[in-house]
Amino acid sequence: MPIAVVRHTYLGSGNSPVTCHSKNKKDAHMTIDDAHAPVKKKLHINHEHEDYCIVCRGKYEGEAICCSLCPRVFHPQCVGAPESAVNSDEIMQCLQHECHECEKDAEAAGGKLFRCRTCAAAWCQECLALDTEWSAVGNSIPEFKLLGYSKKRDASFIVCGYCKEVFTKDPGYLHSWKVYWEHVKEQLKTRKS
Numbered sequence: 001m002p003i004a005v006v007r008h009t010y011l012g013s014g015n016s017p018v019t020c021h022s023k024n025k026k027d028a029h030m031t032i033d034d035a036h037a038p039v040k041k042k043l044h045i046n047h048e049h050e051d052y053c054i055v056c057r058g059k060y061e062g063e064a065i066c067c068s069l070c071p072r073v074f075h076p077q078c079v080g081a082p083e084s085a086v087n088s089d090e091i092m093q094c095l096q097h098e099c100h101e102c103e104k105d106a107e108a109a110g111g112k113l114f115r116c117r118t119c120a121a122a123w124c125q126e127c128l129a130l131d132t133e134w135s136a137v138g139n140s141i142p143e144f145k146l147l148g149y150s151k152k153r154d155a156s157f158i159v160c161g162y163c164k165e166v167f168t169k170d171p172g173y174l175h176s177w178k179v180y181w182e183h184v185k186e187q188l189k190t191r192k193s
């Protein structure tokens with residue numbers, strides 16, 4: 001089963017960084033769906049992880065789960081996963097590897113999912129068409145680049161209609177993202193020079 005059940009949860013912004021267990025998972029088995037036989041796949045994780053939970057943005061403290069497939073990090077309690085998932089040797093995937101509406105993965109969705117930059121959800125092209133408010137960000141985001149996660153064929157980034165609505169209602173929340181993005185830009189610049 002996908003590890004997460006809670007989808008759009010807006011809890012506001014906070015500042016508690018999280019630590020996640022990033023074990024050497026090279027030889028771990030990938031379990032995507034209990035309904036299917038686990039896919040045995042050697043996975044080499046060569047990116048770092050974000051230091052905040054994408055669901056609560058630091059409202060909660062405590063250990064978190066690192067997505068094995070991307071830099072996202074999430075608390076078990078923020079996605080309805082058991083605490084034991086933190087120390088699990090299984091390969092974990094965050095919500096951004098299947099469509100928020102129809103649950104297709106990128107492959108089933110024609111090769112690409114559109115991942116929101118500012119929340120835990122992603123959409124296939126078909127389901128994204130039902131959201132008229134989203135805006136495109138690009139094929140990669142600087143905060144992921146900084147963590148060594150390069151452009152992927154199966155992902156594009158957007159800001160979803162839900163997040164845009166939250167930003168309108170709570171400009172402080174948008175501001176906290178903008179401060180973070182500026183910080184990332186500075187770090188990328190320093191790295192280049």
Ligand SMILES: [Zn+2]
Binds near residue numbers: 058059
């Ligand atoms: Zn959280």
Ligand SMILES: [Zn+2]
Binds near residue numbers: 067068070071072097
């Ligand atoms: Zn992920």
Ligand SMILES: [Zn+2]
Binds near residue numbers: 101126
């Ligand atoms: Zn879909």
Ligand SMILES: [Zn+2]
Binds near residue numbers: 118159161163
């Ligand atoms: Zn969003």
